[in-house]
Amino acid sequence: SAVISQKPSRDICQRGTSLTIQCQVDSQVTMMFWYRQQPGQSLTLIATANQGSEATYESGFVIDKFPISRPNLTFSTLTVSNMSPEDSSIYLCSVYGGGMAGELFFGEGSRLTVL
Amino acid sequence: AQKVTQAQTEISVVEKEDVTLDCVYETRDTTYYLFWYKQPPSGELVFLIRRNSFDEQNEISGRYSWNFQKSTSSFNFTITASQVVDSAVYFCALNTGFQKLVFGTGTRLLVSP
Numbered sequence: 001s002a003v004i005s006q007k008p009s010r011d012i013c014q015r016g017t018s019l020t021i022q023c024q025v026d027s028q029v030t031m032m033f034w035y036r037q038q039p040g041q042s043l044t045l046i047a048t049a050n051q052g053s054e055a056t057y058e059s060g061f062v063i064d065k066f067p068i069s070r071p072n073l074t075f076s077t078l079t080v081s082n083m084s085p086e087d088s089s090i091y092l093c094s095v096y097g098g099g100m101a102g103e104l105f106f107g108e109g110s111r112l113t114v115l
Numbered sequence: 116a117q118k119v120t121q122a123q124t125e126i127s128v129v130e131k132e133d134v135t136l137d138c139v140y141e142t143r144d145t146t147y148y149l150f151w152y153k154q155p156p157s158g159e160l161v162f163l164i165r166r167n168s169f170d171e172q173n174e175i176s177g178r179y180s181w182n183f184q185k186s187t188s189s190f191n192f193t194i195t196a197s198q199v200v201d202s203a204v205y206f207c208a209l210n211t212g213f214q215k216l217v218f219g220t221g222t223r224l225l226v227s228p
Contacts, residue, residue, distance in 0.1 A: 033215065041220070042206065042218045042219060042220045042221050043160075043206070043216075043218045044218075045215040045216070048215065058215070090158060092160070103150075103162050103165055104150070104162070104210075104216055105162070106152075106159065106160040108158065108159045109158050109159065109160075111158065
């Protein structure tokens with residue numbers, strides 16, 4: 001299994017500011033995934049972060065708005081830039097636990113509220 | 116394209132009732148994986164089960180059971196003798212190998228005493 005720690009767990013932000021979310025995994029992993037869960041909604045993949053290469057973004061998400069860093073095999077950051085109230089969501093980091101299409105482990109999430 | 120449909124938005128039951136959460140999926144891949152996750156009010160996602168497309172055996176784990184039927188593209192989840200602690204949002208999800216998970220919209224289960 002994988003243990004994932006996210007910081008901050010929650011924050012209240014002002015419109016127009018940016019916030020960086022950190023994700024630390026207790027083991028080395030090739031791919032890390034960032035998901036967004038808007039209030040009352042399902043989870044949507046933002047991007048896949050591979051160490052040593054640019055993140056791959058899903059349709060509807062762009063690097064300027066959600067820049068991602070992946071400096072090593074156990075750590076990643078997601079920045080939510082120039083925030084608006086529509087960015088109020090839970091942002092979750094996830095990794096595969098190994099094995100063929102193994103269990104996808106999730107961090108506890110970072111709950112952002114943008115005023 | 117991959118798609119997961121959870122038609123039940125919210126289900127309310129009284130404690131000790133049995134409840135089934137429906138999940139219907141769509142994929143053109145012959146190899147795929149199905150998942151169920153639980154999201155309690157605290158917000159974290161708790162893994163419940165993973166099933167691959169070649170294993171149609173039903174599975175039982177305590178009060179939980181899962182019915183996988185490829186013929187109807189369904190992977191339904193039953194909770195027997197529900198308890199208040201089962202109250203949560205339950206997500207069904209699908210992927211093919213080490214790819215992104217496609218989640219259903221979730222079913223909110225409310226179990227009252």
